[in-house]
Amino acid sequence: MDIETSSAIKLFFPNPSLALVYYEAVANALDAGATEIGIIISIQAFTASETLNVKIIDNGTGFTDESFGRFRTLMKPRDGFHKGIGRLVFLNYFDSVEIASEWEDKRRKFVFKENFDGNAEIELLSDVVSRNKTTLLFTKFSKDKVKSYDDLKPGCLKEKIISHFLPTLNDLRDRKINFKITIDLETDESNVQKEFFSSAVTISNDDLPELKIKEIRDDAVDANSSINMHYYIKETTAPANILTAVSIDGRTIPINLIQASSIPYGYSVVFIFSSDLFGASADSSRQKLLLPDGLSESVLYALFRREVGNTLVDSIPKISETNAKTRRKFEDQFPHLLGYFENSTVGLIDREEALNGAQQKFFRIQKEILQCENLSDAIYEKSLEASARTLTEYILYREKIIAKMKAMTPGNSEEEIHNLIVPRWQNFNQNDIVSDVYQNNAWLLDDKFMTFRTVLSEARMDKVIDAIRLSDETEEESGRPDIAMIFSADPEDSTPVDVVIVEIKKKTDDEKENQYAVNQLLERADKLAQYCSNIQRIWYYAVLEINDSFARSLRQQKWAPLFSKGRVYYQEFPTYRNDQTVVPTPIFVMSFDAIVSDAAARNHTFLEILRSAMKQNSEGFLKS
Numbered sequence: 001m002d003i004e005t006s007s008a009i010k011l012f013f014p015n016p017s018l019a020l021v022y023y024e025a026v027a028n029a030l031d032a033g034a035t036e037i038g039i040i041i042s043i044q045a046f047t048a049s050e051t052l053n054v055k056i057i058d059n060g061t062g063f064t065d066e067s068f069g070r071f072r073t074l075m076k077p078r079d080g081f082h083k084g085i086g087r088l089v090f091l092n093y094f095d096s097v098e099i100a101s102e103w104e105d106k107r108r109k110f111v112f113k114e115n116f117d118g119n120a121e122i123e124l125l126s127d128v129v130s131r132n133k134t135t136l137l138f139t140k141f142s143k144d145k146v147k148s149y150d151d152l153k154p155g156c157l158k159e160k161i162i163s164h165f166l167p168t169l170n171d172l173r174d175r176k177i178n179f180k181i182t183i184d185l186e187t188d189e190s191n192v193q194k195e196f197f198s199s200a201v202t203i204s205n206d207d208l209p210e211l212k213i214k215e216i217r218d219d220a221v222d223a224n225s226s227i228n229m230h231y232y233i234k235e236t237t238a239p240a241n242i243l244t245a246v247s248i249d250g251r252t253i254p255i256n257l258i259q260a261s262s263i264p265y266g267y268s269v270v271f272i273f274s275s276d277l278f279g280a281s282a283d284s285s286r287q288k289l290l291l292p293d294g295l296s297e298s299v300l301y302a303l304f305r306r307e308v309g310n311t312l313v314d315s316i317p318k319i320s321e322t323n324a325k326t327r328r329k330f331e332d333q334f335p336h337l338l339g340y341f342e343n344s345t346v347g348l349i350d351r352e353e354a355l356n357g358a359q360q361k362f363f364r365i366q367k368e369i370l371q372c373e374n375l376s377d378a379i380y381e382k383s384l385e386a387s388a389r390t391l392t393e394y395i396l397y398r399e400k401i402i403a404k405m406k407a408m409t410p411g412n413s414e415e416e417i418h419n420l421i422v423p424r425w426q427n428f429n430q431n432d433i434v435s436d437v438y439q440n441n442a443w444l445l446d447d448k449f450m451t452f453r454t455v456l457s458e459a460r461m462d463k464v465i466d467a468i469r470l471s472d473e474t475e476e477e478s479g480r481p482d483i484a485m486i487f488s489a490d491p492e493d494s495t496p497v498d499v500v501i502v503e504i505k506k507k508t509d510d511e512k513e514n515q516y517a518v519n520q521l522l523e524r525a526d527k528l529a530q531y532c533s534n535i536q537r538i539w540y541y542a543v544l545e546i547n548d549s550f551a552r553s554l555r556q557q558k559w560a561p562l563f564s565k566g567r568v569y570y571q572e573f574p575t576y577r578n579d580q581t582v583v584p585t586p587i588f589v590m591s592f593d594a595i596v597s598d599a600a601a602r603n604h605t606f607l608e609i610l611r612s613a614m615k616q617n618s619e620g621f622l623k624s
Helices: 005-012 018-031 065-072 088-093 154-174 297-315 317-333 351-370 377-406 414-421 430-436 447-451 458-468 511-531 548-556 592-623
Strands: 036-043 053-058 094-103 106-113 122-124 133-141 180-187 199-204 212-218 222-235 241-248 251-254 267-274 483-487 497-504 535-543 568-576 582-590
Touching (some): 018 036, 088 094, 088 106, 154 180, 154 199, 212 297, 222 297, 267 297, 297 317, 351 377, 377 592, 414 483, 414 497, 458 511, 497 511, 511 535, 511 548, 511 568, 511 582, 548 568, 582 592
Parallel strands (some): 535 582
Antiparallel strands (some): 036 053, 053 133, 094 133, 180 199, 212 222, 222 267, 483 497, 568 582
C-alpha cells in the first residue's frame, strides 16, 4: 500500500468503533452489487477478546482487477462519494484480514495487514464458479477488550446496520430487489444477564420501515435545490427511539436535532434528509456531516427542526397534550418567567432546558438594566417589568417556605420551627438586604417584619436568654428556652428598636398550663425591657394549643379574636421600666395552623395578582 497505514488510521479515523468494521465491509459488498451478505462472529467469551474472529461473506462482483486496483491504492476512490480509505478501519481492530474472492473462473487471495504491499496473484479455476463469493476473515483482534456487548450481539447489530444503510436498503426494496443480510454470533460462554449468547438474525426487505417523504423548499437555505425528508413514525411498546440523519451516498450520518426524551414513550421515529445540496459532505470516517461552503449549519438545522417538529405534532397528538400541561405548570410554578419560555419546541418540552433558557433570558434583561447608565423610556419600562418579575420570584420562594412549615409535624423540634421563621445565630446587615430577605421569614407572622434585620449571634443570644430567664425555669439539656428573636436594628446601638419574639409552648390541652404559659410571657417581656433599654416595642407571639375551653377563657380575659384561618387572640399590654416609661407589648396567642394558613392566604393573594400581571404581560410580549 502506498501509505504508512498506522499513521493513516489515526489521521482518518480519530474516533473509530468496532461497528465501523461491519459498516465498511457491508458497504463494500453492497457497492459490489451483493444481495446476500453473511456476518459470522465467533468468540469464546466476551472477556476473551483475543479469540474474536469475524467472517463476512457476500455474493458481490468480488475483487476484480478494477476493484483490487482501487483497494491496493489508498485514497483512490471511484467517485466523489467514496473516500477510498474505509478499509483502514479494518486494521484499527484486527492485525490480519484474510481475503478470498471468486468470480467467473478466477480466484484472488491475499492478506490485508500493516504495510500491505499490494500484491495478490490471481488463480485460474478449472470451471466457472456458479456464483460470486467474497470472504473476509478478520483475525488477531488488536484491542485490549471489546468495549460493548452491543458490538457483538446480532439483535443490536441488526438495528445499527438497518439505521446506517436505510437509504440504500430502502432503494433496493423500491427497485424490487430482494436482499438478505444474516448476522450470526457463536460463543462458548453465555451471559444471560447481558442477553449475550449464540444467536442469529436476518435483515430482509420486510424489516425496513415504510418511509413517507416530504419535499422541503426554503430560500434561506437554497433558492434552487429542494430537500427530501424521509420519515417514519410508529407506535411501539418499547421506550422512545429516534434517528435523525442526513443521507450521503446511501448511508446515514446521524445529526443531533432532538433527543429521545423529546419523544413520548412507546414511539419509534426516523427522519432522514437527502439533497443534492449535501453532495459528499462527510468526514473520512462517515461519522460527521461536513457542509459545503455557503451552507449555514444553523439555518439548515433550524429548518430541519421546524419540519420535524411540525410532523411530530401532526403525527403524535400526545405531544401537544403533554406540552399544554407543561406550559400550564410553568404558569403556576414560574409565572415570573412567562414570556421568556421558547415557543417553538421540537417534540416534548424539555423541562430543565426550557427553564434554563427562560432564566438566562431573565438574567440578560436584568444585566442590561443594571449596566445602563441612562434610564431611557424603553429601559424604564423594562426595569418595571423586571422588578415585577423579581418580586414574583420572591413570592414564589415564600410559597415554598409556607409549604415546608405546613409539612412540619409534632416530630419536628421547636428549634427546627424557630430556624424556619428566623435562622438563629446569624447576623444580618443592611448591605445584604437582597440576599438576607430570603433568610428572614418573620413575614410568616406579619409582612411588616420583612424589614427587620438583626438576629443575635449565639454568644449574644446567650446573654439575652440569661437575662430574661424566669425564676422557675431551670437549665435543661438545650440550655435555653425555645425562643426566636429578631430586631429592627442592632439593639446595642442607641437607636430605638422593635423586637419580635416567637416562643413555642409545648402542646397540651391543659387549660391551666396554657394560662400559666401566657402569664409567663408578660414576665419575660418585663425582663427584656429592663435588659435592653433602647427597645421601644415588643411584638410577642406565643404559639400553643388552643382548644374551645381555652378560647373561651381568653375571651373572658378581654383577649380579642383576630380574623384568621386558625385561632389568633390579641391584647396589648404595657410593660413598665423602672423609670416608669412604657414599652408597648402587643401579644398574639395563636395556634400553629394559624401561622401557616394566614401566611398562605396573604401570600396567595400577592401571587395571584402578580401571576395575572405576568400572564397579561407575556401575552402582549408574544403578540409584539
